[in-house]
Amino acid sequence: MPHPTQVVALLKAQQIRHVRLYDADRGMLVALANTGIQVMVSVPNEQLLGIGQSNSTAANWVSHNVVAHYPATNITAICVGSEVFTAVPNAASVLVNAMKFIQSALVASNLDRQIKVSTPLSSSIILDSFPPSQAFFNKTWNPVLIPMLNFLQSTGSHLMLNIYPYYDYMQSNGVIPLDYALLKPLAPNKEAVDANTLVHYSNVFDAMIDATYFAMDFLNFTNVPVMVTETGWPSKGDSNEPDATLDNANTYNSNLIRHVLNKTGTPKHPGIAVSTYIYELYNEDLKPGPVSEKNWGLFNANGEPVYILHLTGSGLVLANDTTNQTYCTAKQGADPKMLQAALDWACGPGKVDCSAMLQGEPCYQPDNVIAHATYAFNSYYNQMGKAPGTCDFNGVAAITTTNPSHGTCVFPGSTGRMNGTMVNITAPSMNSTSAAPSARDLYNLGSTNFLVLLRVLICSIVFL
DSSP states (O other), X not given: OOOHHHHHHHXXXXXXXXXXXXXXXXXHHHHTTTSOOEEEEEEOGGGHHXXXXXXXXXXXHHIIIIIXXXXXXXXXXXXXXXXXXXXXXXXXGGHHHHHHHHHHHHHHTTOTTTSEEEOEEEGGGEESOSSGGGOEEOGGGHHHHHHHHHHHHHHTOOEEEEOOHHHHHHTTTTSSOHHHHTTOOOOGGGSEEOTTTOOEEOOHHHHHHHHHHHHHHHTTOOSOOEEEEEEOOOSOOOTTOTTOOXXXXXXXXXXXXXXXXXXXXXXXXXXXXXXXXXSOXXXXXXXXXXXXXXXXXXXXXXXXXXXXOOXXXXXXXXXXXXXXXXXXXXXXXXXXXXXXXXXXXXXXXXXXXXXXXXXXXXXXXXXXXXXXXXXXXXXXXXXXXXOTTSSOTTTTEEEESSOOOXXXXXXXXXXXXXXXXXXXXXXXXXXXXXXXOBOOXXXXXXXXXXXXXXXXXXXXXXXX
8 A cells, every 4th residue: 555655645636635544543644744634533443442441541542643743733533433333332332431531631632622522333323214204323322322422412523424325225125226326316206205204315325314313303412413424335346246336436426526515415404515525545455355345445556546536517527646647538439520520620729739640740640530539639638727628529538547648659748657557656764653554535525625534554535
């Protein structure tokens, strides 16, 4: 996996302003210093029992992992464990104590206003999630949930929730339509209707968030906001995971980004954007389990984008890699007459210098309309600063991360990368608690900038 400084270089290139670490790796925290990136650190589940049973252990953890780095590293939240009820239920009895002990250590350091404490929960603890108005938490956990919600309410913290419509869809035995899980636009008669409130739901994501609010209402907690700390869709799966595809992953994350940035909120809380982290930044090729478990990332470990996000209505926009190397090419199978017309426009009114395609020049061969159109389209795309909508040409062009340069024909914008292979960033040595940290990243969607969750192990995206 990339060195911490390479991870931070990617975050900066992506303009990611928030990141969640699944631990408190020193190398990552040092690399994130003086970047302005807001950081969520985590108490790993394996440390939960010790911290939940000892105030001094909690104070020591905060001293070494928070106070030692703040404010150079802009730590804004601490996640105490992750999906504790389902992952390590034996530690659930000390979870609230651990949160309180961490909070006490922050108070002692005068950091409790700047840094909030919470714990990410699996959405599976919500039973009967549809209709949302009837949802309630698994009552087995009420002895822990009620004091936890009291803590979150008193400290002004979020209830952190991990939502995976992919798993809801897979486990529904056909009850949940794929388009409903992917946040695709639905006709009103295709939307799910809460029979109690008559509210229409067009996607699993909104329904699950509202189910969480109703479940809190059931316990008389009405002012604890929900933050989605993990969501996403795998881009590859086993033979029994046919819907884990590049196209579906692209569709889900692109639709999610648009949905959150539109600040439409949910039917229960309209107009209030839900801060959301997209799981994850990097694929994890060594992670055990089915193929899908290895393929939730937006990037491979070398920084190469796994797919191009459809973020605008006019063409394709890449989740840019650290060198911003994208190219505009003619679509295979496009109508030759439309390609020729677009080529003529680019070399005429588009003011592209097409001299490199003249006979005897480096880009004359191969002498066909697709090759020549690709050169012209890419030249125009670069000439226009790769602005959204400048690689469309009436639908016969598309953005790619593969460099179309060949032989002595070098395409504009191809510096530092050939044929989809990214040049590695050299990184200075750094003392880190993880020799080969791996980052699991999510984009947090809240307002206008990408945010990311990182998991730093040897192995979650947010707009604000």
